[in-house]
Structure formats: C-alpha cells, structure tokens
Amino acid sequence: xxxxxxxxxxxxxxxxxxxxxxxxxxxxxxxxxxxxxxxxxxxxxxxxxxxxxxxxxxxxxxxxxxxxxxxxxxxxxxxxxxxxxxxxxxxxxxxxxxxxxxxxxxxxxxxxxxxxxxxxxxxxxxxxxxxxxxxxxxxxxxxxxxxxxxxxxxxxxxxxxxxxxxxxxxxxxxxxxxxxxxxxxxxxxxxxxxxxxxxxxxxxxxxxxxxxxxxxxxxxxxxxxxxxx
Amino acid sequence: xxxxxxxxxxxxxxxxxxxxxxxxxxxxxxxxxxxxxxxxxxxxxxxxxxxxxxxxxxxxxxxxxxxxxxxxxxxxxxxxxxxxxxxxxxxxxxxxxxxxxxxxxxxxxxxxxxxxxxxxxxxxxxxxxxxxxxxxxxxxxxxxxxxxxxxxxxxxxxxxxxxxxxxxxxxxxxxxxxxxxxxxxxxxxxxxxxxxxxxxxxxxxxxxxxxxxxxxxxxxxxxxxxxxx
Numbered sequence: 001x002x003x004x005x006x007x008x009x010x011x012x013x014x015x016x017x018x019x020x021x022x023x024x025x026x027x028x029x030x031x032x033x034x035x036x037x038x039x040x041x042x043x044x045x046x047x048x049x050x051x052x053x054x055x056x057x058x059x060x061x062x063x064x065x066x067x068x069x070x071x072x073x074x075x076x077x078x079x080x081x082x083x084x085x086x087x088x089x090x091x092x093x094x095x096x097x098x099x100x101x102x103x104x105x106x107x108x109x110x111x112x113x114x115x116x117x118x119x120x121x122x123x124x125x126x127x128x129x130x131x132x133x134x135x136x137x138x139x140x141x142x143x144x145x146x147x148x149x150x151x152x153x154x155x156x157x158x159x160x161x162x163x164x165x166x167x168x169x170x171x172x173x174x175x176x177x178x179x180x181x182x183x184x185x186x187x188x189x190x191x192x193x194x195x196x197x198x199x200x201x202x203x204x205x206x207x208x209x210x211x212x213x214x215x216x217x218x219x220x221x222x223x224x225x226x227x228x229x
Numbered sequence: 230x231x232x233x234x235x236x237x238x239x240x241x242x243x244x245x246x247x248x249x250x251x252x253x254x255x256x257x258x259x260x261x262x263x264x265x266x267x268x269x270x271x272x273x274x275x276x277x278x279x280x281x282x283x284x285x286x287x288x289x290x291x292x293x294x295x296x297x298x299x300x301x302x303x304x305x306x307x308x309x310x311x312x313x314x315x316x317x318x319x320x321x322x323x324x325x326x327x328x329x330x331x332x333x334x335x336x337x338x339x340x341x342x343x344x345x346x347x348x349x350x351x352x353x354x355x356x357x358x359x360x361x362x363x364x365x366x367x368x369x370x371x372x373x374x375x376x377x378x379x380x381x382x383x384x385x386x387x388x389x390x391x392x393x394x395x396x397x398x399x400x401x402x403x404x405x406x407x408x409x410x411x412x413x414x415x416x417x418x419x420x421x422x423x424x425x426x427x428x429x430x431x432x433x434x435x436x437x438x439x440x441x442x443x444x445x446x447x448x449x450x451x452x453x454x455x456x457x458x
Contacts, residue, residue: 065315072301073311082302086294089318093433172415176408182401189415193422204322 010075017067017088018143024060024095025139029132031057031102032198036128039109039191040121047113050106057099064092083212090208091142094201098135101194101201108187108194118174118184123167127195130160134202141209150213153206160199167192239304246296246317247372253289253324254368258361260286260331261427265357268338268420269350276342279335286328293321309441316437320371323430327364330423330430337416337423347403347413352396356424359389363431370438379442382435389428396421 031053038047068088071077077085134153141150171185260282267276297317300306306314363382370379400414 069311069315072315073306073308076305077302079302082298086298086301086315086318089315090322093319093322172411175404175411179405179408182404182411186401186418 010071013067013071013075014081014084017064017071017085020060020064020067021088021091021095022139022143024057024064024092025135027057027060028095028098028102029135031099032105032128032132032135035102035105035109036125038106039112040125042109042113042117044110044113047106047109051103051110054099054103057096061092061096064088068092080212087208087212091205094204098198098201101198104194105191108191112184112187115184118181118188123163123170124188124191124195127160127163127167127192127199130156130163131195131198131202134160134199134206138202138205138209141206142212145209145213147210147213150206150209153202157199157203160196164192164196239300242296242300242304243310243313246293246300246314249289249293249296250317250320250324251368251372253286253293253321254364256286256289257324257327257331258364260328261334261357261361261364264331264334264338265354267335268341269354271338271342271346273339273342276335276338280332280339283328283332286325290321290325293317297321312441316441319437320434323433327427327430330427333423334420337420341413341416344413347410347417352392352399353417353420353424356389356392356396356421356428359385359392360424360427360431363389363428363435367431367434367438370435371441374438374442376439376442379435379438382431386428386432389425393421393425 031050034046035050037043038050068085071085072082134156137149137156138153140146141153168189171189174181175185260279263275264279266272267279297314300314301311363385366378366385367382369375370382397418400418403410404414
C-alpha cells in the first residue's frame with residue numbers, strides 16, 4: 001500500500017515533467033507563429049512584444065531542469081525513466097534555444113519594417129511551417145515514445161535544408177542584380193538561418209527520443225553500450 | 230573501510246567524467262585552430278580532413294553522456310555532485326555543437342578556396358582566438374568551480390558580438406561597392422556567425438558552471454529554488 005503510494009507519486013512527478021516540456025514546446029511553437037506573422041504582415045507592435053517574450057520560456061526551462069534534478073535526487077530512476085529524465089534536460093535546452101531564434105526573427109522583422117518589402121514571402125513561411133511541424137512532431141514522438149514519428153522528423157530536416165538553399169540562391173541573385181537590396185536580403189537570409197536552426201533543434205530532440213526509446217545512440221550513427229540502470 | 234572504498238570508486242568515476250569533458254574540450258579547441266588555419270592559409274587538404282573529423286567529438290559526447298547516466302543510475306549523487314553530473318550532460322551537447330561549427334568553418338574555407346581572397350583576414354582570427362579562449366576558460370572554470378573565471382567568459386561574449394558587428398558592416402560595404410564580392414562576403418559572414426555561435430556555446434557552459442557552483446540559476450537572471458538532494 002505504502003509502496004504503491006510512493007510509486008504513484010513518482011509517476012505523477014514524471015507526468016508533470018512531461019507536461020512541463022509540452023507546455024514549453026507549445027509556447028515556442030506559438031512564438032514562432034507570431035514571429036513569422038510579425039515578419040509577413042509587417043506588424044511592428046507584434047515584433048516588439050515578442051522581443052521581451054523569452055522570459056516565460058526561460059522560466060519553463062528552469063522549471064523543467066529543477067523537476068528533473070529533484071527526480072534524480074529523490075528517486076532512483078531505473079533505465080528507461082533515467083533516460084527520460086536526463087533527456088528532458090537536453091530537450092529543455094533545445095526548446096529554450098528555439099525560443100531565442102524566435103526573438104531573433106522578431107528582431108529581423110522589426111529591422112525589415114524600415115524598408116519597402118524586397119519580395120513576396122513564399123519560401124520563408126513554408127520553411128517556418130515545416131520547422132514548426134518538426135518541433136511539434138518531435139515532442140509528440142517524445143510523449144508517445146514513437147520512434148517512427150521521430151524518424152520522420154529527421155527526414156523533414158532535409159526538406160528544410162533544400163528550401164534554405166533555394167532561398168539563399170534566389171536572394172543572392174537579388175543582391176547581385178541590385179546592391180540596394182543587400183541589406184534586406186541579408187536579413188532575410190538570417191531569418192532563414194534561424195528557421196534552419198529551429199529545425200536542427202527539432203532534429204536533436206527527435207534523435208534524443210530515438211535514443212531514449214531504443215537505448216542506443218543513433219545521434220551519430222553509432223550504438224552506445226547500455227548503462228546498467 | 231568498505232564505505233571508503235565505495236566512495237573512492239565514486240570519486241574516481243566523477244574524476245573520469247571530468248577528464249572526458251576536458252578531453253572533448255581540448256579536441257574541439259584543436260579543431261577550431263585547424264579550421265581557422267585552413268581558412269587563413271587556404272589549406273585545402275586541411276579543410277578536407279576536418280570535414281570528417283567530427284566523429285571523435287561525437288564519440289566523446291556519447292562517452293560523457295554514458296558515464297553521466299551510469300553515475301546517476303548506480304549512485305545516489307547528492308546536491309553538488311548531482312548538479313555536476315546533470316550539467317555534464319548539457320556541456321557535452323555544447324561541445325559537440327562547437328565541433329559542428331568547426332566543420333562548418335572548414336566547409337566555408339574550402340568554398341572560399343575557389344576564388345581569390347577578398348581581403349586580409351584580421352577580424353576573423355581575432356574573433357576565433359577570443360572564442361577559443363572562451364571555450365578554454367569556461368572549461369577551466371568548470372574544473373576549478375571558478376565563478377569569477379566563468380563570469381569573465383560572459384563578459385568576453387560582448388567583445389565577440391562587437392567584433393562581429395564591425396566585421397559585418399565592413400563586408401556589407403564590400404558587397405555594395407562591388408557585387409562580385411557578394412558570394413565571398415556571404416561566406417565570410419557565415420564564418421563569423423559560426424564563431425559567434427561557438428562563443429555562445431562557451432557562454433552557455435560558463436552559465437552552467439555558475440549555476441553548478443552557486444546552485445542558483447543565473448542563466449536567465451532568476452534564482453532557482455534549491456533541489457533537496
């Protein structure tokens with residue numbers, strides 16, 4: 001009876017940790033949507049408000065890390081839970097850095113506001129949507145321990161890289177034809193780079209999930225010896 | 230007697246984890262030196278060899294993570310050691326990504342080889358030296374639990390950002406004056422961006438060190454409640 005009670009406390013603590021990560025994920029997804037909206041709709045007020053919105057994300061990162069460390073300190077989690085908890089520490093870092101990239105996109109949106117639009121936004125929103133899907137799917141894979149879904153995230157990363165290359169070449173053409181576009185083109189390239197980094201972070205999360213579930217390290221294509229939990 | 234024996238095994242395991250991280254740090258510092266050498270001296274062979282040298286870094290990341298997870302699984306580390314071990318997991322990620330940036334610099338060095346030099350390299354080597362110092366000092370701070378040194382790393386990050394801004398403006402001038410320089414200038418900007426990211430990773434490590442030592446989270450300027458280890 002007492003043991004079951006402890007175990008249910010423990011399960012609840014694990015579940016809360018999972019929920020905190022999902023909450024953090026939901027928040028950065030929302031920030032990405034808004035940063036892109038600020039860019040595409042040239043919404044200065046929205047861009048400015050986003051510049052100060054990394055605090056809740058940072059706060060959540062600390063909460064995730066704190067919960068993970070308490071679980072490690074107070075319980076003796078076994079193999080699979082141990083992986084889940086330690087990977088939570090890595091995933092919180094990735095999500096926090098996605099939040100940073102959203103702030104960076106908002107900053108570019110603000111700078112771009114000062115000049116007339118260079119071209120209609122087509123590739124960037126597509127990249128953003130893809131990156132956002134990757135973040136969402138990597139966290140869904142995390143919650144459901146779904147290796148197949150995590151694998152799909154890894155495949156999508158190549159699409160993002162392709163879109164980024166295409167976007168880069170197009171902007172290069174603009175810059176070469178008319179040097180007055182250079183400043184704007186550079187800023188758009190930095191937005192693309194932020195989106196690429198967000199996709200990279202989602203890829204990292206997906207790799208952590210596969211590692212967590214399979215207990216082997218696919219992050220660098222090599223198997224890792226199992227820890228004896 | 231038996232307890233002392235266990236404790237000494239435990240201390241040895243902690244020390245080995247610390248050594249693995251230092252080894253990883255030494256390796257990425259070396260890669261940064263070589264990537265910059267490949268760029269400045271236009272050394273194609275060196276650049277090419279670096280393209281495949283992230284395997285040892287990746288392998289070390291897995292070793293660090295594996296050791297950290299074994300320590301968490303087999304021992305019940307108390308507050309300070311727990312922080313050290315969980316922060317090791319975060320630091321290994323930062324070091325691995327520094328390694329990725331070195332590969333990225335080597336790739337740019339290779340691409341830049343195909344065209345005549347745009348300008349003498351002055352700012353980039355200075356930025357690289359600064360970033361490398363930051364990596365080294367952040368790890369020294371980690372080993373020595375030295376908060377003052379970690380704090381110095383945070384200050385240096387501003388210098389890197391300033392150099393990067395200066396470099397960016399100079400390249401922008403080149404691009405505007407002569408569109409034929411755009412391709413090369415872009416690549417040099419991406420090198421600067423890689424160096425800035427390396428400095429950011431060192432900053433992250435320094436912040437983790439301060440967190441580890443002080444037990445409070447300065448990462449986002451907020452104190453974190455102490456875990457009861």
